Amino acid sequence: MSITNAESRWNAIARPLMLALLVALPSTAWTQPAAAGSNDVTYSKHIAPILQRSCENCHRPGGGAPMSLRTYEEVRPWARAIKQRTGVGPHAGVMPPWYMEKNIGIQKYQDDPSLSAREVKMVADWVDHGAPRGNPADAPPAKEWADNSVWHIGTPDLIVKSKDIIVKANSPDWWGEIEPVPIPLDEDRYVAAVEIKEVNDTSVNAGGRETVGGLFVWHHLIYRTQVGLETPSPAELVTGSDTVVNWPVHEVGRNPDYFDPKAAVLLKKGSYIVSDSLHTHSNGQDTKSHLEFGYKFMPKGYKPTFKRSLIALGNGVDIDIRGMEKDQELHAYAVLNENTKVISFEPHLHAPGTRMCLEAIWGYNIQTLSCVGYDHNWVRGYSYTDDSAPLLPKGSILHIIGYFDNTTGNRNVADPRNWSGSGNRSITNMFIDLGNRVSMTDEQFQQEMMERVAKNPGLDVIPGCPLCGAVPKPTAAATQNQQQ
Numbered sequence: 001m002s003i004t005n006a007e008s009r010w011n012a013i014a015r016p017l018m019l020a021l022l023v024a025l026p027s028t029a030w031t032q033p034a035a036a037g038s039n040d041v042t043y044s045k046h047i048a049p050i051l052q053r054s055c056e057n058c059h060r061p062g063g064g065a066p067m068s069l070r071t072y073e074e075v076r077p078w079a080r081a082i083k084q085r086t087g088v089g090p091h092a093g094v095m096p097p098w099y100m101e102k103n104i105g106i107q108k109y110q111d112d113p114s115l116s117a118r119e120v121k122m123v124a125d126w127v128d129h130g131a132p133r134g135n136p137a138d139a140p141p142a143k144e145w146a147d148n149s150v151w152h153i154g155t156p157d158l159i160v161k162s163k164d165i166i167v168k169a170n171s172p173d174w175w176g177e178i179e180p181v182p183i184p185l186d187e188d189r190y191v192a193a194v195e196i197k198e199v200n201d202t203s204v205n206a207g208g209r210e211t212v213g214g215l216f217v218w219h220h221l222i223y224r225t226q227v228g229l230e231t232p233s234p235a236e237l238v239t240g241s242d243t244v245v246n247w248p249v250h251e252v253g254r255n256p257d258y259f260d261p262k263a264a265v266l267l268k269k270g271s272y273i274v275s276d277s278l279h280t281h282s283n284g285q286d287t288k289s290h291l292e293f294g295y296k297f298m299p300k301g302y303k304p305t306f307k308r309s310l311i312a313l314g315n316g317v318d319i320d321i322r323g324m325e326k327d328q329e330l331h332a333y334a335v336l337n338e339n340t341k342v343i344s345f346e347p348h349l350h351a352p353g354t355r356m357c358l359e360a361i362w363g364y365n366i367q368t369l370s371c372v373g374y375d376h377n378w379v380r381g382y383s384y385t386d387d388s389a390p391l392l393p394k395g396s397i398l399h400i401i402g403y404f405d406n407t408t409g410n411r412n413v414a415d416p417r418n419w420s421g422s423g424n425r426s427i428t429n430m431f432i433d434l435g436n437r438v439s440m441t442d443e444q445f446q447q448e449m450m451e452r453v454a455k456n457p458g459l460d461v462i463p464g465c466p467l468c469g470a471v472p473k474p475t476a477a478a479t480q481n482q483q484q
Contacts, residue, residue, distance in 0.1 A: 042134025083127040092375035099373035108388035156294030181273040190264035195256035200289035222277035239310035262305040306438040314432030339445035346381035346434040355403035390464030
């Protein structure tokens, strides 16, 4: 998963934004002024609310983006680039970076920042008619953003700090292990949410690097917690156990991870944070840095209702990506031995990857659950809303399809002439769905389906729930009670 020196310029933040510079240089002049009365879309009334909701999280002072988009004066020079980037569809380069395809599969996800088709057209109309400001009184109040030191999950119940590392100003990308970190717990606790922050002695981009604003040096950390320091069995390393837990990958800019309230994750006393997959990159200045792991616990005495599903879905063995060839496909399958609720879909490919789809197969019933574009410079996870998360009976087959472009048309690839197989570095490949899933008993599964049917009155086919059609429809009174 690490990035070579040749690839590092196309990093998680800089590459997409640098493309914007190539598409449209900022200019305060406009060659085609708006015709009077030809368009009613203005920045203040229509565009500012969109940018505030979907863009300012990064495009603000202290954010990861290289320019702020909080005021008309800041936005106006970038109008053409904004039109281009919001209009490229669910592919690498779209802004905001959300690649879910909206014409297929489930369409309800948590924290979806994407623009609707209507909003994309609105932005284009605004730009095409001279990007007028409109009445400043129509603009929403400026949004107050929390300081970057604030924890999004709230004050953690436990903060664990890794050892400091030093990344020199011009050191090459590095991939390796971290020193195990003891977790000071005197009793087992269930984790409701986890958030990871990089803390370093860099406050401004003094080194001239574009990598994530020049503010960070940890690219990613694949890690687990384990009781003691003995090497776990191969099976535990893949699927985990009560004493070995594989946690969501930390990556630059990643949001916190929240677990299903009915399936919080067990963190046992005597555990260590262990990783043999740390990737660091220079930010252009000598930097001392460490990670802080913030855990939010469930109340004492909590017991999970559902079990975490520990199936592996992907192929990391016989990947075969041919040189100078577009539209290559890989397939992987997993049979569900238990009733399963799919909490999230998180495609993970490497540089040639451009798209992944998730399908559910139940007998002759095949449903596409999600299809997303993929950009290795900006990896995203997609958490279903609770009332849309797929409910799949035991015996179902999960099927992922990966799409790859190993040609000069894919800027992420260092040298598309080369064949590549599986491996940890970006010049090799991965093909995995890292999403979270939980398993349920027959009784729990039946209850979940009944609740899903009650929330979707009038639907004969509920996407992601192949057996919901066989669940008795609730009475009008029952439906009303469910919705209250």
